[in-house]
Amino acid sequence: xxxxxxxxxxxxxxxxxxxxxxxxxxxxxxxxxxxxxxxxxxxxxxxxxxxxxxxxxxxxxxxxxxxxxxxxxxxxxxxxxxxxxxxxxxxxxxxxxxxxxxxxxxxxxxxxxxxxxxxxxxxxxxxxxxxxxxxxxxxxxxxxxxxxxxxxxxxxxxxxxxxxxxxxxxxxxxxxxxxxxxxxxxxxxxxxxxxxxxxxxxxxxxxxxxxxxxxxxxxxxxxxxxxxxxxxxxxxxxxxxxxxxxxxxxxxxxxxxxxxxxxxxxxxxxxxxxxxxxxxxxxxxxxxxxxxxxxxxxxxxxxxxxxxxxxxxxxxxxxxxxxxx
Amino acid sequence: xxxxxxxxxxxxxxxxxxxxxxxxxxxxxxxxxxxxxxxxxxxxxxxxxxxxxxxxxxxxxxxxxxxxxxxxxxxxxxxxxxxxxxxxxxxxxxxxxxxxxxxxxxxxxxxxxxxxxxxxxxxxxxxxxxxxxxxxxxxxxxxxxxxxxxxxxxxxxxxxxxxxxxxxxxxxxxxxxxxxxxxxxxxxxxxxxxxxxxxxxxxxxxxxxxxxxxxxxxxxxxxxxxxxxxxxxxxxxxxxxxxxxxxxxxxxxxxxxxxxxxxxxxxxxxxxxxxxxxxxxxxxxxxxxxxxxxxxxxxxxxxxxxxxxxxxxxxxxx
Numbered sequence: 001x002x003x004x005x006x007x008x009x010x011x012x013x014x015x016x017x018x019x020x021x022x023x024x025x026x027x028x029x030x031x032x033x034x035x036x037x038x039x040x041x042x043x044x045x046x047x048x049x050x051x052x053x054x055x056x057x058x059x060x061x062x063x064x065x066x067x068x069x070x071x072x073x074x075x076x077x078x079x080x081x082x083x084x085x086x087x088x089x090x091x092x093x094x095x096x097x098x099x100x101x102x103x104x105x106x107x108x109x110x111x112x113x114x115x116x117x118x119x120x121x122x123x124x125x126x127x128x129x130x131x132x133x134x135x136x137x138x139x140x141x142x143x144x145x146x147x148x149x150x151x152x153x154x155x156x157x158x159x160x161x162x163x164x165x166x167x168x169x170x171x172x173x174x175x176x177x178x179x180x181x182x183x184x185x186x187x188x189x190x191x192x193x194x195x196x197x198x199x200x201x202x203x204x205x206x207x208x209x210x211x212x213x214x215x216x217x218x219x220x221x222x223x224x225x226x227x228x229x230x231x232x233x234x235x236x237x238x239x240x241x242x243x244x245x246x247x248x249x250x251x252x253x254x255x256x257x258x259x260x261x262x263x264x265x266x267x268x269x270x271x272x273x274x275x276x277x278x279x280x281x282x283x284x285x286x287x288x289x290x291x292x293x294x295x296x297x298x299x300x301x302x303x304x305x306x307x308x309x310x311x312x313x314x315x316x317x318x319x320x321x322x323x324x325x
Numbered sequence: 326x327x328x329x330x331x332x333x334x335x336x337x338x339x340x341x342x343x344x345x346x347x348x349x350x351x352x353x354x355x356x357x358x359x360x361x362x363x364x365x366x367x368x369x370x371x372x373x374x375x376x377x378x379x380x381x382x383x384x385x386x387x388x389x390x391x392x393x394x395x396x397x398x399x400x401x402x403x404x405x406x407x408x409x410x411x412x413x414x415x416x417x418x419x420x421x422x423x424x425x426x427x428x429x430x431x432x433x434x435x436x437x438x439x440x441x442x443x444x445x446x447x448x449x450x451x452x453x454x455x456x457x458x459x460x461x462x463x464x465x466x467x468x469x470x471x472x473x474x475x476x477x478x479x480x481x482x483x484x485x486x487x488x489x490x491x492x493x494x495x496x497x498x499x500x501x502x503x504x505x506x507x508x509x510x511x512x513x514x515x516x517x518x519x520x521x522x523x524x525x526x527x528x529x530x531x532x533x534x535x536x537x538x539x540x541x542x543x544x545x546x547x548x549x550x551x552x553x554x555x556x557x558x559x560x561x562x563x564x565x566x567x568x569x570x571x572x573x574x575x576x577x578x579x580x581x582x583x584x585x586x587x588x589x590x591x592x593x594x595x596x597x598x599x600x601x602x603x604x605x606x607x608x609x610x611x612x613x614x615x616x617x618x619x620x621x622x623x624x625x626x627x628x629x630x631x632x633x634x635x636x637x638x639x640x641x642x643x
Contacts, residue, residue, distance in 0.1 A: 025456075051456060057486065062445045062479025069449020072434060073384075075456065077449075093476075096439050097446060103638040105427040105435060106418025110641055141639045165641035 001182040009151035009183055010040040010116075010172065013158035014078060016187065018048055024162060025070065027054035027063055028080030028117075037082045038118065038177045064090035064115065068098050068167075071113040076162060081117035084171060085131050090115075098167035099142030112165045116158070119147065119171035119210065120261045121298055124305055130298035132261045134209075135268045137169040138238045144192060145238040147171035149213035151181035153236055156190030164192065173211040193240035197249070201231035204255040204319050207246060207272060209235045212310065216259050219315040228319060238268055246272070247280055254285040255322040259310055264292040289318040326535060326596065334376065334534045335593040336609045338368035341393045342590060343617045344402060345565075348392070348409055348423075352569045356625075357409045361423050364393035366564040369589035370496050371397035373529075373537025374464055377545055382459055386434040386447045387466035389424035390496075390563075394466055398433040400426065402620030403627075412627040419630050420638060441471040444480030444493065451489035455552060462490045462548040464541070470501030472515050481556065485522035490548035492541060494557045496531065502567045503575040516558035524554040531561030532587045 004012070018024045030037045032045035032055040045053040056063040060081065067077035081087045087094065094115060101109040121130035138145045144166050148154045154172070161168045198213055199220050206216040213234045220230035233249050235242060250256045256276055260269035273288040291310040298308060345363045352361045364371070371393040375385065380398060387394040392405060400416060408415030409423055417427050417436070425436040434450065437443040447465035454461040471477050472495060484491045495515050499506045506513060519526035525547055529540035537559060544555035562584040566573045573581075597606050 057482065059479040059482070061442075061476045062448075062483050065442060065445025065476060065480060066449035066452060066483055069446040069451070070453045070456075071449075072446070073450050073453035075453050092439055092442055093445070097437070097442060101435075102641060104417060104421045104425040105429065106415065106420045107638045108417070108427050108429040109434070112641075144640075 001184055003180050004151055004183050005177065006151050006154050006172065006179050007038055007040045007177040009155035010158060011042055011044065013155045013162070014041065015044060015047065017159055017162040018044070018052065021076065023074060024076045024078065025052050025054065026078045026080065027056055027067060029056055029058055029082050031055060031080050036080070038174065040177070041080070060086050060089035061093055064093040065097060067113050068093060068101070068111055071111045072101070072109055076112050078114045078116060078162060081115060083129065083174065084117050084119040084133050085129050087115065087117070087133065091136065094137065094143070094167070094169070095140050099140045103142060110165050111167045113167045114158070114161045114170050115168070116170035117172060118174040120173055121305070121309070122174035124300055124302055126300040127297035132293070134171060134238055135262060135266065138268055142167065144168040144240065145171070146192065146236065147210040147238060148236050149176070149210055149234055151179070151183050153190060153196065153234070155183055156188050157192070157236065160189045160192060171210055176211045176214070192237050193242055194237070195233055195235045195242035195245040197231060197245070198234045199230070199232040201229040201253065203229045203253055204257060204322060205231050205233055205249040205253045206257050206259060206315070207233045207235060208259040209238060212259050212261055215310065215312065215315065219259070219312055219319070222312060222316060223319060228323065230319065243275065243279070246276065250276055250280045251283040254283055256284070256288045257315065257318045257322060258288065258290045259315055260290065260292050261310065262292055263295055264290055265295070267292060286322040286324065289322050291315050291318050328600070328602070331593055331596060332605060332609065334372050335590065335597065336613060337372045337397060338534065338590045338593070339609065340402070340613050340616065341368045341371065341396045343613055344396060344405060345392060347406070347617060347621055349565070349569065351409065357423070358411070359422050360389070361409070361569045362390040362567065363563065363565040363569070364390055366584070366588070367496055367498060367531060367561045368393055369534035369537055370494065370531045370559050370561050371466070373534040374494055374541045376534070376538045377542035378462060378464060380432045382461040383545070384432045384434055384450055384454070384461060384463045386443055386450065386463065387436065388440065388443065388468055388471065389436070389438045390468065391424065391426045391436045395426040395428060395433050395436070398428065398431045400428050400431060400433060402616055403623045404428070406621050406624035407627050410624055411629060412624060413630040414624065414627040441467065441474035441477040444471070444477045445483065447493070448480045448484040448489050448491055451484065451491040452487065455490055460549060462492060462545050465491060465493045467493060467495055468501065469495055469497040469499065469506055469515055470509065471495070472518050473509060481522045481524060481554070484554040485524045488552040489554055490552050491554045492544040492548055492557065493555070494541065494559055496561055497558050498561050498563045500567065500575070503571065505575070514558050516556050519556035524556050527555060527557045529557060529559045531559040532589045532592070534589055534593070
């Protein structure tokens with residue numbers, strides 16, 4: 001097994017699919033000459049040329065819509081948003097065009113497209129560049145939403161997404177592009193809708209996705225000092241959602257804390273808390289806790305930013321609460 | 326004018342008008358829900374433009390006033406009425422409604438409800454055609470209300486940048502809903518917007534099906550042979566309100582009557598009549614009427630979708 005960074009896993013996934021199928025096209029700001037704003041497309045322009053690795057002007061609505069039109073006529077575009085913060089410029093295309101085309105045409109149109117890029121905050125990028133928008137896209141029927149946490153998951157899921165016939169929002173994270181992990185040399189795909197237990201445990205279930213899976217793992221490690229054996233569930237895909245994996249874990253541990261970077265109100269984490277209490281009510285020994293970012297646009301100063309994010313301390317407090325400690 | 330062409334376009338325009346008149350009636354009878362934006366008055370634009378392309382390799386996409394484009398591409402009358410009535414046999418299986426007609430087999434790609442948003446989509450379709458060296462061209466219809474919104478500019482600038490085989494036709498009917506053109510743009514000829522991208526520009530008289538055809542044919546040729554994008558301002562006029570909910574208080578009866586004197590269908594009817602084709606007019610009228618009435622009857626008798634299928638088509642199923 002090779003040990004590679006997440007940005008390399010993304011690049012390899014795209015390159016492998018592009019080699020296999022000339023309908024796969026990458027477009028977005030800086031994807032070509034610059035090798036990607038976060039270097040996720042290093043070398044692709046050279047290998048595949050400017051008609052398949054397309055540098056776009058800064059016009060998210062324009063190139064998202066353009067990708068959708070390509071998909072209608074049989075191409076499989078991967079549209080890179082430098083970060084999902086800028087997907088708001090294109091959100092009408094994603095929600096009103098891509099997600100609804102199939103239903104509105106009575107099943108005539110197909111829109112095989114992947115919108116991918118960094119989601120969530122990085123470090124001190126301030127309010128406009130620190131948004132966590134998974135819930136907008138998860139809310140919309142017609143879209144799948146994927147947010148993996150490791151190089152292995154990132155590669156296997158991105159390859160699946162590129163081959164899927166549905167429009168998909170694929171969330172990465174600026175803070176984990178350099179994170180390394182083992183990835184097999186042989187080709188593999190990870191199906192949508194299958195979560196993963198990142199650490200087994202018996203006392204409490206910690207649920208998360210994307211980079212906060214790593215926070216959950218740190219929390220689990222710290223909890224060992226308190227003799228609490230936490231299980232970490234990485235849902236990997238928000239839609240379709242592996243409810244069975246979540247429910248099996250919660251029914252085993254009887255306690256659950258959801259860890260997310262989203263704000264609590266109307267968030268994906270609060271939705272998870274709702275379905276868990278609805279479907280696992282008899283198994284729960286305490287109400288489900290959700291640890292979220294505080295209810296404020298992200299302030300710049302690092303002391304404030306750290307305080308707004310879900311922290312190890314706040315997660316531990318939530319665990320103590322569901323354990324009545 | 327070639328008499329066979331006159332007959333053909335006369336019939337095609339009449340077919341659209343009669344479809345729309347029946348749709349209006351169904352709406353007042355409350356058999357159709359939602360919005361209903363009628364194309365009456367603008368028939369020469371859709372028919373003239375489609376006459377200039379080859380639907381075996383070319384594609385058409387339009388906004389929400391879409392019945393005329395769908396029918397001009399050869400869309401079925403029955404499937405059109407069935408769509409308005411919300412029937413399973415509709416051209417979008419009753420899932421789209423008036424603003425979202427589709428017939429992918431005919432290369433008619435809708436039927437889009439967000440003003441201007443389908444311009445980048447059309448550019449993407451044109452990119453795909455160019456990428457595959459298909460020789461195909463995309464015709465994208467928009468209204469005069471669409472030339473001030475961001476996606477219009479973004480789609481046009483990408484088409485210009487990459488030389489996409491795209492023809493964007495502004496159906497300039499002088500009103501964005503009820504707001505007159507002079508309140509939304511500083512010029513009457515909206516093709517001037519082409520200069521900044523830049524793309525080729527042209528104008529056409531939307532009351533004259535032959536004029537539209539000629540201008541669009543030139544643009545299609547530029548797109549096909551030189552991958553050049555064109556923006557065309559076609560002056561036209563809708564006789565009915567923006568939608569059925571519009572009482573039309575923002576314009577005078579005299580203005581509408583004056584425009585009607587230049588009606589695209591009556592013009593060809595007079596031409597046929599003066600050239601001794603009176604019997605042909607009656608023949609075409611009765612053929613169209615039969616098609617309309619038969620399609621309507623069938624659509625009225627067609628089944629509604631089964632409610633158990635309400636969630637179908639949200640996703641592509643394996």
